[in-house]
Amino acid sequence: MAVQPLPRTSVPDRSRASSRFGALLEREWFLAYLFLLPGGLILLLFMAYPFGLGIWLSMTDKLVGFSDYSFIRLENYRWIYGDSIFRQTVVNTFIYGFVTVPFKLFLGLGLALLLNETFRFSRLLRAGLLLPWIVPTALSSLAWLMLFDAVFSPFSLLGRQWGLLDSNINFLGDAFSARASLCLANIWRGIPFFAVSILAGLQAVPSELHEAAALDGASPWQRFQSVTLPVIRNILLITTLFSIIWTFADFQLVYVLTKGGPVNLTHVFGTYSYQKMGAGYIGEAATVSLYMFPILAVLAAILLRYVRRED
Amino acid sequence: MVDERMTNPVQDLIAEATRLRYSRRTVIRRAAALGLSAPALGLVLSGTGRQPVAAKAPSVQLGGELNILAGSYFVPEAQTFFDQQTKEWGDQNNVTVSTDYVNWPDIQPKVASAVESGAGPDIVELRDTWTYLYYEQMVDLNDLAASVGGAGGNFYGWAENTVAVDGQYYSIPVGTSSAAFAYRQSYFEQAGATEFPKTWEELFAVGKELKAMGKPIGQALGHSTGDPPNFAYSYMWAHGAMEVEEDGKTIAINKPEFVSALETLITGWKDAFDETGLSWDDSANNRAFLSDQISATINGSSIYIAAQNAAAGAETDTDYEVVVDPADINHAGFPEGPAGRFNVLGSWSYGIMKYSENQEAARAFLEWWLAPEQFEPWLEAQKGYIIPALPAYAENPIFTTDPKLAPYLDVVNYGRNKGYAGPANQKAARASSEYIITDLIAKAIQNNDAQGAVDEAVRLLERVYGR
Numbered sequence: 001m002a003v004q005p006l007p008r009t010s011v012p013d014r015s016r017a018s019s020r021f022g023a024l025l026e027r028e029w030f031l032a033y034l035f036l037l038p039g040g041l042i043l044l045l046f047m048a049y050p051f052g053l054g055i056w057l058s059m060t061d062k063l064v065g066f067s068d069y070s071f072i073r074l075e076n077y078r079w080i081y082g083d084s085i086f087r088q089t090v091v092n093t094f095i096y097g098f099v100t101v102p103f104k105l106f107l108g109l110g111l112a113l114l115l116n117e118t119f120r121f122s123r124l125l126r127a128g129l130l131l132p133w134i135v136p137t138a139l140s141s142l143a144w145l146m147l148f149d150a151v152f153s154p155f156s157l158l159g160r161q162w163g164l165l166d167s168n169i170n171f172l173g174d175a176f177s178a179r180a181s182l183c184l185a186n187i188w189r190g191i192p193f194f195a196v197s198i199l200a201g202l203q204a205v206p207s208e209l210h211e212a213a214a215l216d217g218a219s220p221w222q223r224f225q226s227v228t229l230p231v232i233r234n235i236l237l238i239t240t241l242f243s244i245i246w247t248f249a250d251f252q253l254v255y256v257l258t259k260g261g262p263v264n265l266t267h268v269f270g271t272y273s274y275q276k277m278g279a280g281y282i283g284e285a286a287t288v289s290l291y292m293f294p295i296l297a298v299l300a301a302i303l304l305r306y307v308r309r310e311d
Numbered sequence: 312m313v314d315e316r317m318t319n320p321v322q323d324l325i326a327e328a329t330r331l332r333y334s335r336r337t338v339i340r341r342a343a344a345l346g347l348s349a350p351a352l353g354l355v356l357s358g359t360g361r362q363p364v365a366a367k368a369p370s371v372q373l374g375g376e377l378n379i380l381a382g383s384y385f386v387p388e389a390q391t392f393f394d395q396q397t398k399e400w401g402d403q404n405n406v407t408v409s410t411d412y413v414n415w416p417d418i419q420p421k422v423a424s425a426v427e428s429g430a431g432p433d434i435v436e437l438r439d440t441w442t443y444l445y446y447e448q449m450v451d452l453n454d455l456a457a458s459v460g461g462a463g464g465n466f467y468g469w470a471e472n473t474v475a476v477d478g479q480y481y482s483i484p485v486g487t488s489s490a491a492f493a494y495r496q497s498y499f500e501q502a503g504a505t506e507f508p509k510t511w512e513e514l515f516a517v518g519k520e521l522k523a524m525g526k527p528i529g530q531a532l533g534h535s536t537g538d539p540p541n542f543a544y545s546y547m548w549a550h551g552a553m554e555v556e557e558d559g560k561t562i563a564i565n566k567p568e569f570v571s572a573l574e575t576l577i578t579g580w581k582d583a584f585d586e587t588g589l590s591w592d593d594s595a596n597n598r599a600f601l602s603d604q605i606s607a608t609i610n611g612s613s614i615y616i617a618a619q620n621a622a623a624g625a626e627t628d629t630d631y632e633v634v635v636d637p638a639d640i641n642h643a644g645f646p647e648g649p650a651g652r653f654n655v656l657g658s659w660s661y662g663i664m665k666y667s668e669n670q671e672a673a674r675a676f677l678e679w680w681l682a683p684e685q686f687e688p689w690l691e692a693q694k695g696y697i698i699p700a701l702p703a704y705a706e707n708p709i710f711t712t713d714p715k716l717a718p719y720l721d722v723v724n725y726g727r728n729k730g731y732a733g734p735a736n737q738k739a740a741r742a743s744s745e746y747i748i749t750d751l752i753a754k755a756i757q758n759n760d761a762q763g764a765v766d767e768a769v770r771l772l773e774r775v776y777g778r
Contacts, residue, residue, distance in 0.1 A: 061778075064423045065445045079774075084767060150587035151599045152631060166525065168604070173590035175757060259416065261533050262589035263753040275534075278420035279744040280444055282427060 058286035065280065076287040086288060089267040093292075095179060096254075096268060097247040100186045105240055107187070108194020113224075115195065116202040126199070133192035141256035144185040148172050148257065175265040178258050182266060185253055190243055197239045201232035234306065241303040245296060328359045334461055373404040373672045380421060380432035382536075383412040385488065385597070385613035385696060388620075392692035400679055406672045415593050416535045419744060425664065433667035434677065435482075438536050439473040439657025440729055440740035442482050449481040450663040450670055452677075456480035459681045460701065466658070469726050470700035473657030473735045482662025483681055484700035486690070490541040490654060491642045491718040493600060493614045494607035495635070498526050502606075507643030511549060512575065514646050518583025521606045528584050529605035531591035532753040534746050538593050540729070542609050543749040544655045546576065548727060549648025554742055555776055559733030562772045564751075565765050568649060573752070573761035580756045589753050601633045612696050612719050615640050642718040644725065656726025657735060658700045695719060733776075742775045 024030045058076055062069035080086045115126050132140060147153060148171035159165035172178045205228055213223045251270030254260065260267035260275055267275070269292040276285035328338050338359060379397070384390035390412060401408040411432065413421060418436065425431025426448045435445075442449070456475070460466050466474075470484040494507060502520035518528045531538040547553070552569035555561055580586065585605055588596075596608040601617055608614070618640055620626070621633035645652055661681075663673040679685060687707065690699060695709045695716045704710075710720050730739020742748070747768055755764035 063444075065426045065448050067447060150585075150590050150595055151602065151604060167527075167585070168587055170587045171590075173587040178590070258590065259534055261753075263750050263757050265757065274420065277427075278423050280423060280741060 054286045054290060057283050058290050060283045062283045063280045064277065064282050069283075072283075076283050077291075080284060080287045080291065085264045085267065085272065086291075088265060089269060089272045089288070090291075092179065092266055093248055093268045096182065096186065096250070097244050100183050100190060100247055101240060101243050103183075103187045104190040104194050104243060105236065108191045108239075109198055109236070111191060111195040112198035112202055115199055126196075129195055130192050132189050133196070137189065137252040138256060140189060141185065141253050144181075144188075144253075145257055148181050172258050173262050175262060178262060178266045182254060182257055185257065186247065186250070189253065190247070193243065194239050197235055198232055201235035202228065205231045234309075237306050238303065241299060241306070245299050245303070248292065248296060248299070325359055333359070334458070337461075373406050373675055375669045375672060376407045376409070377401070377434065377669055377672050377676060378432045379408065379410040379434040379436075380418070380425070381410055381412055381436040382415045382418050382438075384693075385594075385611060386616055386693050387626075389689065389692040389694075389696070392689060396680060396685055396689065397676070400676055404672065404675065406669075406676070408676070415537055416533075418536070425666075429666040431666075432664065433669055433673045434661055434663055437474075437482055437660050437662060439487065439655075439659065440735045440743065442474055442476050442660060442662065443735070443737040443740045444744070445662075446476045446479075446481040448665050450665055450667075450674070452480045452483055452662065452674075455674065455678060455681070456483055458678070459483055466700045467702060467723065469656045469723065469728065470658035473728050474660040474700075482660035483677060484658035484660045485681075485686075486697045486699040486701075486704075487656070487658050488537065488611035488613070488696055489656070489698045489719045489722040490538065490609050490611060491644055491722065492607055492646075493610045493612075493640055493642055495526070495639050496641050497639050498524065498606040507641070508646055511546065511572070511646045511648050515575065515579035515583050518579065518607075522583050524606075526604070526606035529591070529596045529599045529608040530584055530588045531593060531596045531608075532589050532749060532756070533592045533595075534749070535592035537611070538591075538596060538609050539749045539753075540743060540746070541655050543752045544727070544729065545645050545653050546572070546648070546752065547748060548653040548731065549645070549650055551648075551650040553732050554730055554739065554748070554772055555733040557732045559730075559736070559738070560776055562769055562776060563732070564772060565769050570761045570765055572648065573755045573764065576752070577756055577759055577761060589757060598629075598631065601629065601635055602631055603634045609645075612642070612694070612716055615642065615715065616694050616696060640715070642715055644718045644721055652725050653727050654722045654725045655729060656722060657728050698722070738776050738778070742772060745771065745775070747771045747775070 025034075059071060059073055060069050061072050061075070111129065115122060115129065147155065150168060150171070150173060153169060153171060155171075156165060156168040159169065170177055171181045209227045210223055213227050218226065248268070249270060250268055251274070254266065254268050254271045255274065258266045260271045264272070264275075269289055273285045273288040276282075276288055324338070324341055327333070327341070333341065338356060381393075384393070394410065397408040397410060400406070418438070419441070421431070422435050422437070422441070422445060425435070426445050429448075437445070456466075465471070466484050470486070474480070474482060474484040492507060498521060499505075499507065499517065501524065502517050504517045508514040508517050514528070521527055530542055532542070533539060547564070547569060550566070550569040550572035552566040553563045556563045580588075585599065591599075596605070596610060597614050597617070599605045600608050600610070600614050601621075615637060617629060618633055618635050618637040621629075622637050645654060661677055663670055663677070667673055680689075687704060690697060690704055690707065691709050693709075695713070698710070698720055699705055699707075705720065710716065728735035728739065729743045730736060733739065751764050751768040754767065755761045758764065
């Protein structure tokens with residue numbers, strides 16, 4: 001059977017095109033961009049677009065439900081800056097972030113050191129430890145809400161039954177105790193993240209180093225300081241930064257427990273922005289959440305620096 | 312000689328209906344009032360040229376789905392009843408109806424995000440004055456309002472003012488839960504009060520005794536749409552302060568008599584109230600009352616109804632034991648202040664969103680549900696918890712039989728709209744959506760600073776009313 005030669009005209013074109021594409025694929029920069037493309041598109045669509053829209057809305061006096069609105073430049077930023085509730089929100093966010101993180105760090109570290117030892121059921125315990133982390137926050141917050149309930153808190157009921165209290169504990173109806181309650185629930189939820197991350201780091205510490213140090217007569221504290229700590233130092237730093245960022249951007253826990261109350265004294269950026277939106281001030285709502293941007297940007301920049309350095 | 316047939320109620324009603332040009336619905340209502348049987352009603356309807364009840368079939372074929380957003384009911388049987396109604400109508404019309412019931416503080420954020428994103432429930436339940444915030448995105452319902460209102464006489468003025476946007480209906484008023492003090496007669500007697508105190512100051516004085524007995528007064532002051540504003544606005548008005556003057560612009564809240572009343576309240580709160588109240592929403596005080604932790608609270612009649620249900624062994628939706636005997640519960644109108652006695656009064660309403668893809672079904676459902684044949688049984692299922700927006704329903708025995716419920720209907724005599732002395736409008740709606748007045752009261756208590764709380768409220772109100 002005779003083989004028909006392929007038409008001469010089409011072949012060189014196609015092969016030239018495919019070889020050109022092939023050649024492009026050989027180039028590292030092209031391949032890199034090609035691989036970045038899907039992720040980039042997703043980011044553009046779901047992050048950059050809402051972000052851009054947010055910036056635009058924050059410079060308008062748009063109200064929910066009204067198509068008529070005007071561009072007012074930075075007026076919302078000026079008003080929100082002078083807003084006492086917003087100032088309180090900033091203070092709350094810092095309290096919330098910087099009070100809870102040290103607790104989470106130290107308790108998480110302690111737990112990790114404990115779990116790094118092998119004992120009966122240690123694997124089961126390690127798995128169980130993750131529970132507060134994997135239960136959806138909205139659900140675990142509801143459990144905390146019951147514990148802090150103004151009328152039926154088990155703590156109040158027990159206290160009254162044992163004659164220690166003559167009225168219910170005011171968990172969420174007073175600014176100080178409401179903030180403390182929020183911090184407590186946040187710490188509970190955040191410990192596992194620290195513990196598990198640190199545990200992973202601890203398991204990378206070569207046991208030979210410990211043995212060698214022990215032979216040299218180092219006390220457990222000295223071994224922790226000189227052997228363990230240098231290895232997990234970066235993990236501590238990165239988990240701390242991550243936790244600060246998440247705590248700053250929290251919404252669910254605060255919304256479920258206090259909705260920002262009493263009297264707007266426990267808002268964080270997310271809940272105050274949501275409240276503004278609910279009341280119809282969509283421009284101001286965008287402004288409130290955008291005020292969070294520089295803070296988070298600085299934290300993220302520090303985080304990235306350390307992640308890179310670790311590489 | 313008098314024609315004997317004319318004494319027949321059927322003939323009477325035909326004559327009356329013809330003379331007064333009754334609508335079909337009014338004929339049905341009157342027939343029900345006269346106790347006519349269904350066949351007799353059929354005679355009247357055909358005698359007046361109206362369509363008989365059963366003969367009406369939907370003129371258009373409906374289908375698809377319909378989603379309703381409403382606040383969760385405080386009378387659980389009524390919620391079950393509404394679900395039955397939507398199912399009945401849905402089955403008849405081949406429409407799958409679902410209702411999402413959300414906690415009161417969550418209704419408005421949900422409506423706002425639906426309005427802004429153009430997706431969500433087809434029918435929404437709105438609280439008083441909210442229509443002013445969302446009407447641009449809502450379907451014009453003037454025709455339906457006319458036919459619903461026409462059947463039982465016009466809506467009450469308070470209902471029209473707080474629902475219609477400059478006289479235009481985008482949602483139909485249904486009435487509201489009203490507020491009075493629910494209180495424990497035995498505890499008040501023990502505290503030396505044979506009747507409920509007439510003034511706020513007297514109430515605080517009795518409250519001091521009650522708190523010493525371990526049964527303080529309870530007041531919700533969190534961000535929730537019912538009890539907190541009911542107290543906050545009423546206390547403000549009773550002491551001569553208002554959001555704005557009649558011009559709807561001049562802020563009128565910074566009144567010395569109000570500031571001093573706030574100082575009285577700050578002391579009263581410590582002496583007479585359950586101090587956890589700053590975190591309470593609309594349901595917390597019900598729980599506190601029904602579990603015998605407080606002796607009085609501002610509420611709808613739902614506490615009394617729940618206690619009655621529990622006493623009768625009926626199913627309640629409470630996840631705790633109701634330990635209060637309904638016989639010991641009584642109700643009283645709000646106490647008065649130097650400026651008088653006042654209540655917040657405005658109607659809830661149901662409207663259809665413009666983005667709804669099933670507007671036809673939504674309209675058909677509302678038309679069906681708001682007809683007296685459906686709506687009156689729904690009101691009855693509410694057992695007096697909802698006071699009606701139409702005067703005709705106020706004659707229903709549920710509002711008149713039990714004298715203990717009288718204060719709830721009496722509210723219409725002391726009612727003011729949010730935004731008073733200005734009109735109920737977009738600005739009033741905005742101020743209440745931001746909980747400015749509720750927060751003013753709560754803030755004074757929390758910070759122990761009456762003037763500071765008033766100054767902050769002035770700043771926020773100026774922003775709202777000056778916009």
